Amino acid sequence: MMAQTTEKNTLPEAGASGKKRRQTVEFEKHIYEVAKEENPELEITVEAIDMMNNMLHMIVNEAAKNAATFKQTSLNINDFKAAVKQLFSGGFARYANLHGYLTCTTFETSLAHEQDIKDRESQQLADYLDHVEI
Numbered sequence: 001m002m003a004q005t006t007e008k009n010t011l012p013e014a015g016a017s018g019k020k021r022r023q024t025v026e027f028e029k030h031i032y033e034v035a036k037e038e039n040p041e042l043e044i045t046v047e048a049i050d051m052m053n054n055m056l057h058m059i060v061n062e063a064a065k066n067a068a069t070f071k072q073t074s075l076n077i078n079d080f081k082a083a084v085k086q087l088f089s090g091g092f093a094r095y096a097n098l099h100g101y102l103t104c105t106t107f108e109t110s111l112a113h114e115q116d117i118k119d120r121e122s123q124q125l126a127d128y129l130d131h132v133e134i
Contacts, residue, residue, distance in 0.1 A: 027053050032054060059083050063082070066079050
């Protein structure tokens, strides 16, 4: 009797014999952390996290299929947008893509802001060291 396998997101991992072995990737920890960051008072069940994890696996697998169709070696935001449109109905897909876009924009803005702060601090340090005799 064969064991049932579930479709999971996998990454190749080199084994001892040189053959590629698949390693399962899970998103539960990240889902929980994002949910707690957005709403710290939120209680979330294991079943809800599993459902979101399965949805993420479906989206990533569909995006990977789309990328493979066009012989791409990496996934980009457009692959994920297309996967969401293919998997979910119209209104939900538009809502999900809109919030995905807003999240990416917010993330990129925060990275740019952090870099600006680091640049400003290093400039202030350089100015300070120029005026101090050592």
